[in-house]
Amino acid sequence: MDITDPTFAAVLISSCAIGVLCMFDELPSLSKIVSWIDIHTLVLLFCMMIIVSILSETGVFGYLAVLAYRLSKGRAWLLVGLLCLISVVLAGFLELVTILMIMVPVVIRLCECMSLRTTTVLICVAIFSNIGCALTPIGDPATVLIATNAHVMSKGVDFSTFIIHMFPGVVLSIFAAWAYIYLLLRTSLTHGAEEQTNNSLRILAKRMGEGRAPPMSMHMANPKFNSKKYSETTVFRIMAASNYIETLAMMESKYKVQDKPLLIKCAVSFSFAIVLWLLHSLPFFAGATLAWTALMASMLLLILYDSQDLTAVFMRLDWSMLLFFSALFVLIEACAELGLIHWLAELTINIIANVDPQYQVVTSIMVVLWMSTTFAAFIENVPIATMLLRLTIQVALSERINIPFLPMVWALTYAICFAGNGSLYSTTANVAASSIANQHGYKITFYEFFKYGFPVMIITNSIASVYLLIAHGIFHWH
Template sequence: MASHAPHASQARRSFYTHDEDDNLTDEQRTRRARLHRVLVIIKITIFVLIWIFFSIFMIITPPYEPHEIVVSLDPNELRSVDLAEKPTGKYIYVKLKGKIDEDATYRSNRAGKNQSYVIVSAATFDSGTNRTLWSAKDWKVYLDDSEKYKVATVKNSFKIEGFDSKSLRAMDTHHDEFEEGAEERVMRASGGSDSPLKVSLLNTDDKPTALSVTANPNPLDVSLGVMYAMLLLCFLYVLIIFDIADRTFAALLAATTGIGILCMLGERPSLEQIISWIDMDTLMLLFGMMIMVAVLAETGVFDYMSVFAYHLSKGQPWVLIFLLCMLTVMLSAFLDNVTIIMLMVPVIIRLTECMGLRTTTVLITVALFSNIGGALTPVGDPPNVIIATNQYVVAEGVDFITFVAHMFPGVFFSIVVAWIFIFVVLRHRLFVGSDEQMRESIKNLTKTAAKFNEPRPSEEKMRRDILQRIEELKEQYRRKEVAKTFGLQPASNFIETLAEMEARYKIRNKPLLIKCCIALVFAVILFLMHSLPFMRGVTLAWAAMLAAMLLLILANKPDMDAVLDHVEWSTLLFFAGLFVLVEVVSELGLIDWVGDKTISMIQSVGNEHRVVTAIMLVLWISAVFSAFVDNIPIVTMMLKLAIKLSTNDELNLPLMPLIWAISMGVCFGGNGTLIAASSNVVAAGIANQHGYKITFMEFFIYGFPVMLLSDVVATIYLLIAHGLFTWH
């Protein structure tokens, strides 16, 4: 009787998982099904309550319409703008748009000696004498004196002294039970009901000018906003980490909830504004490369590449993984790492199936090295593209060679440390679970094929491909006879497997392969040349789209549905939801809050330690945030922070070491979690198409330690190079 009893760990595993297991007893199946129903009911109830929350606020809250007025200013003229309503807090928010020198406005030390400006302030005036009763601290908005007309936008918040909730209520209701001194404070700050608070503008230029003024007397409460932003991010990660919901649905739900919170706080964005939050360049880049990879897969080149890599490795698993990782590093340094992952993942899946390796583990390893390799050059990773094309960075003399020279030591030693860690951790796990993964893949693909019982003509080819892959996997599973050592010895059936692979996996359509190579070479040329001055109009996104259009023209596809069926639409939706969520978090004030805290921490140390402190803070803030939020919006935030630090007259920090800290932080931080970098998400999406599921926790187990080790290496390198030897 004891011999038939399930092991305790097996019982726990069967109770908490939803996977089917033929070894379970009837009691265990019943108990697991009951628990599953309870969890589903709880999940649906919570989701419905969240849906009710944001639905109500979206229905009852109209889009926020800012009070925008165009003000014309004659030379030495003072004009004022009335606020739409009375302020209820301690701050009012003012945004100006016009021919403004944004750089000089935010960084006064960059302003010209005789550069003209407009003095902006919050003030109250006596309506009878037109005398200023009270004024906030002046804000100098420098005007752009160049002949080239360029509209810029600047923002600022004014602190209103003397305003508190009790005095405001007293002013609104005109009660006689004023606290002693309250009326005096209100009159001093607001001038009474006849002298409301206004935004004043004084033109010191000898020429007339005009500015668009947007004043919000009751901006969002930053303390509440930061708290809600943190809760939103925690909510997203709970959904993904514990696999409560699909990651695409989780991102959409979190983003919609964030919009609901903005509605609740009276800051509902318009639909046009929400759409503008989505980074279309990233989505276009992914879409274009997905189309090219879908067409390229029809040629059989991925199967052929897997045979070639298997031949080079002589059947030795660790040699094979090393070759794949180093190839990925080199390619990711000069091409977008998302593109490289799209090309490499199908090849890796074929190889791991043939050699009996754990597929998801090898895919995660290659994705990690792709993110590290992409940090080397300005074109290797989208965050580096944003950094290298920034006008302030370019003004510091950062070109391709300078960028590579400063990044190479940190990237090289990070690769070495990451490889040692991966080898030590995986030397006993490389084959563990490969059988189960292959069975799971067969089961997932069978479920997918069952959806095409009555396929449309456009779906027939996809169904045939899935059925063919199921048969290949079944045969691989039946015939798998791999020596499961630490992976240091070649496979015992190397010659037999190689001969079979060479006979089966060949180029199926050479003319189409030539056309694909033409399109890919065109894309690569544009990727490498897009930063040149005469090619600024071609971004990475347009390079991918133009190459995809060229390939579709050359391939002359009669049925576009067959191509579009291979596009990872769920991945694109996931990124769209994530972009909206990050912008919501920014609107709630979390990013500005982090920036302000960073500046105050740097100011708290002595001058001789400020460079070192700034490097460590910028690098680790970039890494930690990039590990939990997509690194593209994070690099934008951190770049603004670095420029703000370098142009602060009190801090007087060099910009160069902060730039390298940001680049290493966001690129290495992309290894922290599954959703931290675009390449990770794309790898998981393509693996899912082949029946393999990369979970958040599996990626976290390997990726987060690699992120920590890489950033420790980067910290040591930057402190030595810029703290000790002052390379900058």
């Protein structure tokens, strides 16, 4: 559990960093501090939040989860596989925390319908979401941070280039992670499911007996809910049903597309953004950067949304995340002014310089990938990505060694995203999924997540290492 709010911590630490600069008589001006904030990253995050906020009103995320139940026809592993596939696709293109806030309650109900171990399935969904984030430059705040960096963009990295380089490693990692998960859980996916569900009901009963509000989904299931009348025999949730058809009908009546015209408008706006991102590599579309394209797409969607009151949309945006990123940019630049990043970069350069020149490229890839993995496995991946990206840029610019920049960028991206499976607190998405599950009476412990996620992190980063060594060490793709 966090000691304090991450955004407050980031603001406090960045303020302290500026205070340290003052102690060394290096006080930056206000305009300089503002210039440290990367506007491209904030604009892209802001616009994607708007799109996801409006898209969530359509009910499409719940519908997709129920569609997976329909396609699975009551077969447990097929359902889990489809849920993981949906998570991979959504995580690659939409803001993950918001998606999980909507999908997790639906996944819980699906697990109860099929008597599956709920926490295990939620962990699987989170694991594959973290893998899917690496697919595109808009899948995760860390990839947004990397892809919108001015130095990275100056090397020709755009939406299509990013996907082309990341796609092979992501696909191989998905298959390897699925094979591992299946072999590990093939006989225990339903073990203890009934006991876990009953325990969840007892926890919720206790909370309601203490006067605490039940999850919002309970109010939706029973508008006349009265906590005083609650007992363990009262059914507020869809329990395991013996009849697949009846259960499917019940789920489809509850989770369906609520606003089809709005869904079409969202599809038009997002397709507009995808087309412009793909055209960005053409010379006459050079100005269509990720941030500007997302801004135009979000403005188009707001126009099509045609609402007199946008307060509800903007209230659902994660403003604290935008402030968190702003404080983080200031912190990293302050650390750079103090010489910390330069010192770490020199250590890395010394390691690479002591290797035979013909092996320096593969050495730089391995150092960046596994150093990033080590840090990001137990610490929130965004600050690690911010610091190590600066370090990677300094390594690439060093005159002592001649190392291409882009292979290290791909190594950093793989490491940061895949390391999200290292522990429960590696990414905000993991914490969000755990928090929502806890509201429904299911507790995902650090050990349980670590037991499944850490081996997957080792496997996927090993695959990324082999792929990068072949692509850049043997075939010199860069």
